[in-house]
Amino acid sequence: MVKVNDRHIEALEKANQEIAQKKDVIKESAYRLNYHFMAPTGWINDPNGFSQYNGEYQLFYQYYPYDSKWGPMHWGHSKSKDLVYWEHLPVALAPSESYDSGEGVPGYGCFSGSAVVDGEELVLIYTGHVDSNEPMQVQCIATSKDGVAFEKYTQNPVVANFPEDGSKDFRDPKVWKHEDKWYMIVGTKKDGKGKAVLYVSDDLRLWKYKGVAAESDGTQGDMWECPDLFPLNDTHVLIVSPMYGTQNEKPFYVVGDMDYDKGVFTQGTCTTLDYGFDFYAPQTLVDDKGRRIMIGWMEKWLTKMPSQEHGWAGAMTIPRELILEVDTLKQKPVVELADLRTDYKKLDAFEVAEKTTLNELQEVVSETIIDFNISETTATQFGLELRSSEDGSEKTVILLDLKNKEIVMDRLLSGCGEKGISKAPLVVKGISVNLRIFMDTTSVEIFVNDGEQVITNRIFPDANSKLFNIFTQGGKVSVNSIESWKLGSVWN
Template sequence: MNPTNHDEIVREADKVLNENIKKVENSPYKMAYHIIPPASWMNDPNGLIYWNGYYHVFYQFHPFDVKTGWMHWGHVRSKDLVHWERLPIALTPSNEYDRDGCFSGSAVDDNGILTLVYTGNIFIDREKDDVDECQCIATSADGIHFEKFINNPVIEEHPEEGSGHFRDPKVWKYNDEWYMVVGTRKDQIGKVLLYKSKDLRQWDYIGVMVESDKEKGYMWECPDLFELNGKHILITSPQGMEPEGDRYHNLYQTVYMIGDFDYTTGKYSYHTFEELDKGFDFYAAQTFEDDKGRRILFAWMDIWESKMPSQNHGWAGSLTIPREVSFNERGQLVTKPVEELQLLRKNEYETELAAVQGEILVDGLEGDVLEIIAEFDLSNIQASEVGLKVRCSEDNNEETVISYDVKTSKIIFNRDRSGEGDGGVRKAKLDLDSHKLKFHVYIDRSSMELFVNEGEVVMSGRVYPKSTSRLVKVFSEGDVVSNVSIQAWELEDVWK
């Protein structure tokens, strides 16, 4: 489709979406409580902000296909982070400077005006991945209808230290000045660039804030810098990293760094470089601070080039559940489900198992839209592995397995028998400081998110079992595990 004007593009997009919505509604993989597109394709979360009493989430959206392509900004909002309202498409690629896509970015409150800062994309040679990207803004007084700045782009060209791959602006305010970080690459080195402005329209280039070495990726997408407990956290999504032990096994990663940022020099230094989520499907994470002072995170719960069976049902893509980012008592950066997700709970289930050896069906607990909290007492344990199996079929052909290997002290997420999607195993080290092991699991119709010991290890993954695979099992290999408690709830379908 050729760029025309915003209203015409939206009318055409709505026509395509309405044709496919019924197909999505009948999909066995349609999520119940995650942010998903009404139909067609979704990827990165964008423009996360709490503004005028609503949580706003924008996202990369291609309304004309179930694959990535001509990117728009989709839009939902919520008063409670749980029940979402769909709003009109916020941005369309309707100008020369963004003709090939309104790419990722952020949102800020500029004296009561909701302002989106995004990347305008032009393909020079799509097959060679040659692009020319710039930074643009759009504004809204009502939080629903947006107008692009008449003098866009506000940053037209990348600096000499970067390249045409120059995208994903994250903007924040500090001491009455606006700051922006942008991801770029040059000579196979990923970089984060820093800019400063007084009015969001005239930007001064400060320099390269931080860059990778050749082991840490050739491109750093979606940078996000924020302060937490006196430390400066940088989240970014490197491309081009090689596997290293149990780490970096996805096509692309999302990592966090803990360090210090100097506003005077514009330089960032760090001492921690770790994957934020150790699972299969987690990319382009972004955060924002809400009215309660919490740092809240969303990410795209998919990864490029993975198999997406939902495409056969007219849609693809999901965001993670909202997660609060914090430091725990041990000084570790953790992410945990926001407390508002408890609003989804209904039909509580509880049981205590005095001893588990082998595999035990959790009688009376089943479903494909569940929250489960399972606690294992590992004192005096002789078993070699303990865990849960969810989305199990009655014929034992399908199961998604999460477990703890006692000898190696590793959490394991195994989806080799999880249904129609990709298989694979992910592992992550967990050093216990007590004898308690707590699995907090969110299951939706085509996903599973695991939070271990209050977010010390987090693993996310898309799974595509049959809708009839609904059983839950507890298991212990090698010997007995004592005192297993399970608490669970069915969860509301917010899209019905």
């Protein structure tokens, strides 16, 4: 008789052999990023099991090591001491059992979930998915005593059916501890409304259904993926990645109140979390410094991914600390990223009346902080051209529109990747607007006014498109200062 974990070990060994054969070629391939997390080969999507164990950050992720396209989902695994430099570890989970694997079935795998530390154990809680099963999706656990080798629980699934309030789309468990009990929310849908349903447990194995913690108000999507509910300051925050039919949309956050006795989260204002195209399925942890840190998948479903031709696809955003100020959830790049900085440059106050190339700022992999003086600016529209070619045929445009009170990232000329225009609200407080821009070889993340708004997009320009231009439309723009650093690689 084959034991449950014998099958699992065999599936893991096969996956790890595939990685070993391909990783050296993949790491030299086109479009690889310098300081963003990537898998050694193949396809990745959602971050999973973002946690801290034995003093080290753990990042798991949805993974298909055999191809650069989505396939039967595994859990890839890595760890870091500082959220900057990551070490790839063996694959943690592979499809192997009746609840997460199926011969000849179109879709199956170990779908998204979370991780918690229970005594000496690191426990993964995930969705087992098999298209042909009834129910199609169930909740399972796997445990490890060393943080590397994981055994699936012999009594899986620990939640064997969806509740009456939900449906067969029942996935992405997020687990946390409150007082002396474990709580778990799972994303589902019913009657055209996305929902987060709540369970409670004493031991992570026997779960009692509490009810619907939160649901769509009719405008927030008909399926809620990757819900994350956590305390911050004296309140709670709910993050959801919503679907509308088959279309995945921008994740949002809601600040509200959680009543653990009733199992109900009362919603306040709903706000978009990131206004870019390439941000989905974020997950948070609270670390030993007391920080609430978030990381997301820096890609999007059903989009053109030029890296697929080179045997890989998908990356993660930089880790961001979440700071709640009243009802605004600010996102701030973790301070540890400063360790990558070299070649500091600063430009003091100056004005621009027509398009100007800043020759000092031509580092492709960089961090730039630019502070605009709005009180001395007469133009109502101005901005930046990033990764511009000499002739302007290739560029990523950042437009600040004071008249319409929005900031726009236009990637119509950003190279061979997906096109599109992202827009976020632009709130001018006082006399300045501050942009903090993280550029990598194939990505741009813009933090507006200390992280009040964020725009994340992948771009795929030619390697020789390096110009950094400031432009203005119908007036002058005043700049208080620009600071810039070259950022090193975390993979050397």
